[in-house]
Amino acid sequence: EQTKLLENQNISLQKEISNLTGFNWDLYTELKDAIEARQMRLFYQPLVSLETNLITGFEALIRWQHPQKGMIYPVEFIDIIETTDLVYLIGRWVIETACKQLKEWQKDFPKYADLTMSVNVSTRQLAEFNLVEYIRDILMQYQVNPHCLKLEITECTVMGDRDRTLQILHQLRELNIQFCIDDFGTGYSSLRRLTDFPIDILKIDRSFIQNREWIIVKAIGTLAFALGKIIVVEGIETTTQLAMLKKLFSSSLHGCYGQGYLFSQPLDADSGSEFLASEQVFE
Numbered sequence: 001e002q003t004k005l006l007e008n009q010n011i012s013l014q015k016e017i018s019n020l021t022g023f024n025w026d027l028y029t030e031l032k033d034a035i036e037a038r039q040m041r042l043f044y045q046p047l048v049s050l051e052t053n054l055i056t057g058f059e060a061l062i063r064w065q066h067p068q069k070g071m072i073y074p075v076e077f078i079d080i081i082e083t084t085d086l087v088y089l090i091g092r093w094v095i096e097t098a099c100k101q102l103k104e105w106q107k108d109f110p111k112y113a114d115l116t117m118s119v120n121v122s123t124r125q126l127a128e129f130n131l132v133e134y135i136r137d138i139l140m141q142y143q144v145n146p147h148c149l150k151l152e153i154t155e156c157t158v159m160g161d162r163d164r165t166l167q168i169l170h171q172l173r174e175l176n177i178q179f180c181i182d183d184f185g186t187g188y189s190s191l192r193r194l195t196d197f198p199i200d201i202l203k204i205d206r207s208f209i210q211n212r213e214w215i216i217v218k219a220i221g222t223l224a225f226a227l228g229k230i231i232v233v234e235g236i237e238t239t240t241q242l243a244m245l246k247k248l249f250s251s252s253l254h255g256c257y258g259q260g261y262l263f264s265q266p267l268d269a270d271s272g273s274e275f276l277a278s279e280q281v282f283e
């Protein structure tokens with residue numbers, strides 16, 4: 001009886017707080033339930049080598065399979081996850097699910113034994129106590145080669161608490177995991193961080209491709225290669241864009257990878273298997 005009373009008081013207090021702060025309390029509780037009800041899904045979008053035209057890996061992207069509203073995309077809920085305690089629960093689930101799937105594909109398709117899996121990691125998740133141990137355990141549990149796991153961080157993460165972030169990245173680096181800066185060119189990162197931080201891959205934001213800002217694309221690629229990094233070009237949708245990229249980087253295609261609807265939309269696990277089985281070559 002008393003617990004019930006307290007709970008009700010708690011809820012009305014929370015409602016008041018959300019009115020005052022603009023925090024979407026309903027969405028928060030709905031998400032919390034959704035996680036417990038196992039409504040979260042991972043979809044996987046292929047990454048393709050612009051040199052060999054073969055698939056080399058996938059990026060794991062979260063979706064919410066809502067029983068009434070259908071599929072909900074991260075733009076609707078990722079902010080609330082990243083700014084609350086949900087980030088730890090979801091973040092760990094994403095890492096485990098993605099690693100498990102990666103191992104399954106590597107086993108089922110010997111031709112793709114070196115397949116990689118990219119996972120988006122938010123700033124707060126990176127600072128989570130025990131994240132390094134957690135990832136190490138998951139890699140062990142599923143027998144995943146750490147080099148096949150790529151963590152995608154944003155420029156915001158790179159520009160946050162430098163020392164703390166560096167420390168964690170170096171600890172993860174010791175496991176032999178790779179790092180990638182996502183949506184590169186749209187945030188606030190300074191070039192200094194590119195040499196300070198152990199980054200392997202720059203993912204060029206899709207807005208540059210969409211707006212045909214080829215000079216920027218070329219410059220980012222040139223910078224990346226000069227620093228010994230590789231690039232992933234996001235948001236390739238047309239054969240014209242692909243042809244342009246191949247022309248721009250004709251002498252360094254071994255360091256160029258692409259991702260986008262031209263190759264494939266993000267796929268559920270079964271469609272991902274079919275995709276691998278089809279052994280497509282993207283000329």
Ligand code: C2E
Binds near residue numbers: 120182260261
């Ligand atoms: P992102 O990591 O930059 O992922 C790429 C986004 O671009 C995905 O949107 C993908 O579906 C979309 N995309 C791929 N190819 C194309 C294309 O050719 N054209 C266009 N217009 N879009 C394309 P999605 O899945 O809606 O994810 C949005 C963002 O949500 C992601 O951006 C990422 O920042 C975040 N996110 C997704 N999953 C997770 C997760 O598990 N954890 C965290 N922390 N963030 C996630």
Ligand code: MG
Binds near residue numbers: 059120152182
């Ligand atoms: Mg990403």
Ligand code: MG
Binds near residue numbers: 182183203205234
């Ligand atoms: Mg991106």
Ligand code: MG
Binds near residue numbers: 183
């Ligand atoms: Mg993005």
